[in-house]
Amino acid sequence: MITIFTIPRPFTGHxxxxxxxxxxxxxxxxPMPQVLLFEKPTPPLRRMARLFGVELxxxxxxxxxxxxxxxxLQQAQELAAHDILCMANADNIYLSDMxxxxxxxASQFKQxxxxxxxxxxxxxxxxxxxxxxxxxxxxxxxxxxxxxQEGWEDYIRQRALAQDDMEHVGAVDYLxxxxxxxxxxxxLAVGQKGYDSLLVWLANQAEIPVIDVTRAVxxxxxxxxxxxxxQETSLNDWLITRQYGPDVRGGISHSSYRLFLDRLEDRVTxxxxxxxx
Numbered sequence: 001m002i003t004i005f006t007i008p009r010p011f012t013g014h015x016x017x018x019x020x021x022x023x024x025x026x027x028x029x030x031p032m033p034q035v036l037l038f039e040k041p042t043p044p045l046r047r048m049a050r051l052f053g054v055e056l057x058x059x060x061x062x063x064x065x066x067x068x069x070x071x072x073l074q075q076a077q078e079l080a081a082h083d084i085l086c087m088a089n090a091d092n093i094y095l096s097d098m099x100x101x102x103x104x105x106a107s108q109f110k111q112x113x114x115x116x117x118x119x120x121x122x123x124x125x126x127x128x129x130x131x132x133x134x135x136x137x138x139x140x141x142x143x144x145x146x147x148x149q150e151g152w153e154d155y156i157r158q159r160a161l162a163q164d165d166m167e168h169v170g171a172v173d174y175l176x177x178x179x180x181x182x183x184x185x186x187x188l189a190v191g192q193k194g195y196d197s198l199l200v201w202l203a204n205q206a207e208i209p210v211i212d213v214t215r216a217v218x219x220x221x222x223x224x225x226x227x228x229x230x231q232e233t234s235l236n237d238w239l240i241t242r243q244y245g246p247d248v249r250g251g252i253s254h255s256s257y258r259l260f261l262d263r264l265e266d267r268v269t270x271x272x273x274x275x276x277x
Contacts, residue, residue, distance in 0.1 A: 002102060002176065003080035005036040007059060007067045007190045008090040011048045018091045018222035021146045023052055025093040028148060034081045038072035055079075062189050064232055069195050070185040077182070086176040087199075092118065093220040095153050101217045101259055102176055104275050108264060111179030113203040116214040117252055118173045118221040120165040121156070160220045167221065169252035172196035174219055181206040186239040192229060194236035200250025211264070212255035 004026050009015045026035055035052070038059040039045055049056035057079070060071040069087075076085055084106060088094075105112055146152055167173070175196070181203060188195040203210050240248055258265050264273040 001031050001033060001082045002084040002086050002099070003034040003036065003076065003082045004086040004088050005038060005072060005076040005080075006088045006090045007038045007069060007072055008045070008048075010042075011044055014224060015091075017145055018224060020048075021222060022088075022090055022093050023054070024146070024148055025095070026088070027052060027054075029094060029096065029099050031099075033086070036076055036079065038075065039067060060187070062187060062232070062235070064189070064229070066189040066191065066229075066232055068187045069190040070188045072190070073182060073185065077180075084176065084178045086174060089173045089221070091222045091224060092173055093121075093156060093222065095157065095218055095220070097217050098219070100277060101213050104264070104277075105211050105213075105259065106178060108273060109178075109209045111181065111208050112177060113179075113200065113208055113210045114174075114176035114213055115172050115200060115210065115252060115255060116174065116212055116217055116219060117169060118167045118171070118219045119160040120163065120167055120221050120223055121160045122163055122165070122223050156220060157218060160218065166214075170197075172200060172251060173221060175199055177203070177208075179206075179208060181208055186243050188236050188239060189229075189232045192233045192236050194233065194240055197250040198240050198244070198248055200254055201244075201248045202250075204250065204254060204256070209257055210255045211257040211259055212252050213259040214252065216259045216261050 008019050011019060023035065026033060035054040037045070037049055037054055037056045039056070041056050041058060045056055057075060059067045059075070061067050073087060076087075084102065102114060105114055146156065182199065188198070200210060256267055258267060259275070261275075263275050265271070
């Protein structure tokens, strides 16, 4: 069993829809994980936490008012009911292939870090309309709350496969680990670049197995407008460089193992461990 933690955005508009989809998909995993939400506990967030039956906890913010992912991480490590943690983005849908992969990796290593590429799912569609005799193309945002009825996984999986938009190997949207190799981290802002690379780099520095599960696990990212802040990304970079130096590099390509549907493969030695589900 695992503990999933995340820092959601306000549950309004498009973000409200995609975050409800994501969290509901996590709660359908078997066995059901513990889910922790870290954010300022406003009345709307309290209502959503009650609706889902999950825990809502306060989190420290930087001078811009943005929550600190590293504070949420440290709290999650202290509050987790399970020894395997998942740092999740609140727009990612998890499917039933997630936990079997985690279970297999956990059976092979005492400590580990699991990462993988995401599949992007566009939440906009192009429509054509006629106005005053002229045809126009417009973009309409889909605000589709998934019903999670029988067959929902096949539906959402086929949509993502049809779009065929896998994110580049530099992006790490989810990290799943067991071990105590994340300590004394700098105060890094959520939603900005830098902290995902740092967390992969730190695992490699500690010689912890880093497993890329892209070929065995489909994680679906529901697209949304970009929310990066140049100032806050620069602050993250400065904090990382000050504490660890300028050579922090970590992404999918920095994994030491790859998990396939039938085996775990050491990327350095070529050693193969069969996986029989």
